[in-house]
Amino acid sequence: MTAVEHSRESKGDLSLPAPRWDNPSVERHPLSGHRYTSREFFNQEWNEVWGKAWLLLGRETHLDVPGSYQVENVGPESIIMVRQxxxxxxxxxxxxxxxxxxLTFSREGETENFTCPYHGWTYATNGKLVDAQDPEDFPENPCDHVTLTELRCEVFAGFIWVNMDPNCKPLRDYLGPICDDWERYNPEQWKRFTAMTVNVPCNWKVLQDNFCESxxxxxxxxxxxxxxxxxxxxxxxDICLEGHSRMVMQGATPSETQYGPDPPLTNGLAERLKVxxxxxxxxxxxxxxxxRELQKQMRIVGAERGHEHYVNLRDEQLTDAHMYNIFPNCSLTFGSDGLLFQRMTPHPTDPEQCVFDHWYYAFTPPTGAELLRAQTNIRIDGEETDHQFFDYGDQPMGIIPEQDVAITIGQQLGLRSRGFTEAKASGQEDRISWFHQTIDEYVEGLRP
Ligand code: FES
Ligand SMILES: [Fe+2]
Known part of the structure; x- marks a missing residue:
């Protein structure tokens, strides 16, 4: 049996759609403006959600040699991830x-140790204090017992995940059914071709809500x-008991809702066929x-073009958009060869602001429909892109993210109005209810 055949067999019948998730029944969650504006609720979330959930923070390939590190800020915290x-x-x-x-205000780098700018205490990359000024002036030499405070840290799908709760469960248990879906794409091999980090004047949940519905x-x-x-x-x-959700939306199909039962071949589809x-x-x-024809053709031509991960992709993963909302703050949309990465983190103190990452990872530099998603700040020479940081409105983000962000800023303005009491959500917005129900279960100490 060849490696390809074995791999096909181990991943099951690829013509079948993905197995459905737990899908417990969801009550419409009362979504009042308070959840998006209140400082008290913001603080509760900070303690009970952000302090307990696994957070997708870093990228393994950015830490290529021992001593290479990456720093990510989450609300008022700043976290260093470093290769040992x-x-x-x-x-x-x-x-x-x-x-x-x-200790450091760098975003990433390579170092033998971290030296505090204040009195020069120096820590090795394993966190141990190795040098302190005037050690004899302390009751005990601090180098004998001081280390940086470590967090739980695991790697999955090429991403570095961190948890502030020392008693958290393993990452794979936290991610549940997501693991099998994501592993099929080999996303750890993908590079980042768009990277914008943008300050946005809305609560972090307004954006995540938006990515929980179509x-x-x-x-x-x-x-x-x-x-x-x-x-x-x-x-x-689909929703899973771990608190995440998934939406699979048919791709390579013109919308029958928009074009009727006999839709024309659109320009977008024609371009995709030519590819x-x-x-x-x-x-x-x-x-x-x-x-259906694209799925067949991608299996044949994809192998010749080096898309080795296709042997594990289900037919629907070749053409359809798979959107995952990872509790609490990530929305990752997978196509056959790339993923749109959207992540919302709270402002350190203001519930009505957040930091929004709009990144695009892919197998090869994006073209066609993928280019439409990535849109701006794209490297097409095969190298990873530069990371841009700016306030919303200062630089172009591309049409789709600008459409989303503009609408969420307008929503935040309405959420603080006396004229708004509570959302009236449709059934297809149930994933928002599930997201908020999960938040409340954390806040009330029922999870994790
Ligand atoms: S606060 Fe870091 S060395 Fe004093
Ligand atoms: Fe959108």
Missing amino acids: TDDSIKAFYNVCQHRGTR YHLPAVHPQLRENHEESYLKSTF WDLDPEDFADRALEVR
């Missing part, structure tokens, strides 16, 4: 144990109808067959 001499990765709070000064697509992103069947009746929604050496003319009056 045994190749493992450790995470520490970015805080000196002498009198609490932030009800907004026809009004906010009308251009997507060329390539996606937007009707919720044709999408598959895979299929002739759009052959599909002029059978646009609804494009999805």
Whole structure:
């Protein structure tokens, strides 16, 4: 048996859709403006959600040699992830144990040790204090017992995940059914071709809510109808007991809702066919067959072009958008060869602001439909992109993220109005309810 055959067998029948998740029944969650504006609720979330959930923080390939490190801020915390001499990765709070000064303001780098700018205490990359000024002036030499405060840290899908709760369960138990889906893509090999980190004046949940529903697509992103069947009746929604959710939306299909039962071959679809050496003319009056034919063709041509992960992808993973909302703050949308990474982290003190990451990872530099997602600040020479940081409005982000962010800023303004009491959500917005129910269960101490 060849490696390919073995791999196919071990991943099951690829023509079948993904197994459904737990899908417990969800009550419509009362979503009042208070949840997005109140300082008290913001503080409760900080203690009970952010202090207990696994957080997707870093990228393993950014830590290529021992001593290479990456720093990520989460609300008021700052966390250093650093490669060890045994190749493992450790995470520490970015805080000196002498009198609490932030150790480094770099975002990433390579070092033999971290030296505090205040009194020069020096820590090895394994967190141990190795040098302190005037050690004889302390009751005990601090170097004998002081270390940086370490956090739980694991790697999955090429990402570094960190948990502030020392008693947390293992990451794979936390992610549940997501692990099998993601492993099929080999995303640890993908590079980042777009990286924008943007300060946005809305609560972090307003953006995550937006990525938990596709009800907004026809009004906010009308251009997507060329390539996606937007009707919720044709999408598959799942939620899992771990607190995450998934939506699978048919791709390579013009929206029947928009174009009727006999949709035309749109320009977007024609472009996609050409990428895979299929002739759009052959599909002029059978646009609804494009999805199935593309799946077949991608299996044949994909192998020749080096897309080795296709042997593990289900047919629907070749053409359809798989959107995952990872509790609490990430939304990752997988296509066959790339993933749109959207992450919202709270402002250190203000409930009505957040930091939004709009990144794009891919197997090869994006083209066609993927380019539409990534849009700006793209490297097409195969190298990873530079990371840009700015306030919303100061630089272009690309059409789709700008459409989303503009709408969420407007929503935040309404959420603080006396004229708004509570959301009236549709059934296809249940994943928002599940997200908020999970938050409340954390806040009330029922989870994790
Ligand atoms: S606070 Fe870091 S050495 Fe004093
Ligand atoms: Fe959107």
